[in-house]
Amino acid sequence: MKVVLRNPTRELEFDGPLEVSVLLQRLDLHREAHLVIEDGTLVPNDKVLGNDAVVEVRSVISGGSP
Amino acid sequence: MKCRVCSGPAVIDIRRHNANFCGEHFLKLCRDQTAKAIKQFSMLERDDRVLVAVSGGKDSLAVWDILTELGYHADGFYVGLGIAEYSASSEHHAVAFAAERGLTLHTEDLRRDHGFDIPNGSRAAKRAPCSACGLSKRHLFDEAARRGGYDAIVTGHNLDDEAAVLMGNVLHWHTDYLARQMPLLPARAGFPKKAKPLVRLTERETAAYCILREIDYLIDECPMAAGNKHLAYKAALNDIERNSPGAKHDFFFRFLAQAADRFRPGHEESDSRPDVAPCQRCGAPTNNDTCSFCALVARATEAVPIKLGHTRGRKKVSS
């Protein structure tokens, strides 16, 4: 499957099937700080992504001092 | 994963509520939590005219959308900071959001209207960019609210923002800041009240809200933010949250309920500030001859080879 990450934008390949929560673990990304998006909508953590899936893993942390 | 409300397929899990939600009921949760915060801290009256500080990012667009959904009269205010592509892109997102929904967005631009931008101006004035930026935004939001007769300024600060600021203030025992870290700052001489209706939502939730509402927010981060302490505190708190869901919420809300009062002086210092008089340059209330924004403008424009704009032109983008 294709996994798109932002800031900077890059693409990674993973073999499916793979559960979303496992994907985040493999990427060493925090579940509190990331959302997974497929076809413009949210994918729950327990969803199993197929080998041909294309997902974006988006960080939700914004930076500026308030 | 099933929605706690309707048992339909869930799209998101909220561990601190120990529950999962479908799209529809997650959006309702966000609106309900915002309404609850507004009520809990007496932030807004039903007929208040609200000015939302809009950056084009997820939090400001989410709070603007939610307030509109909740039936508040909320207009937006955007300040162009002159930070390369980041500012161009953030303005585009703010303008497009307003235009799509027929909302009113006022814009002001530091370079066009005040003769400096954050990267060059902060260097000339020898201030950290975020400090010059925060000062400018606060001043311009206050002034826009006064000018437009708005009752309240609303910002998109979320639970992660407030918990991270609290952590910084506690680590360094900034007791004066602790005294003022409230979701509502009441109005005082010449300044409208300021409210943070998203304090009951984490930033994962405000981002999820935008995605589910198909709000096209600016994902890229301001380049000036890289490596700042605020981000480090957020990461540390998320590490704690991982093993202890609800820790961020408790940290902030128990501070408000059980500790905040202890840092407030016995007398109402803020209301009895001596000698608040109009700034000689711009007329904003200040306890000096010129306000700190005008002092910043003077220093920031000294060394910057940019044409000074004295027409304080303001654009109304859509209405």
Ligand code: SF4
């Ligand atoms: S990161 Fe700093 S400079 Fe950038 S918008 Fe936020 S406060 Fe302003």
Ligand SMILES: [Zn+2]
């Ligand atoms: Zn539901």
Ligand SMILES: [Zn+2]
């Ligand atoms: Zn002034």
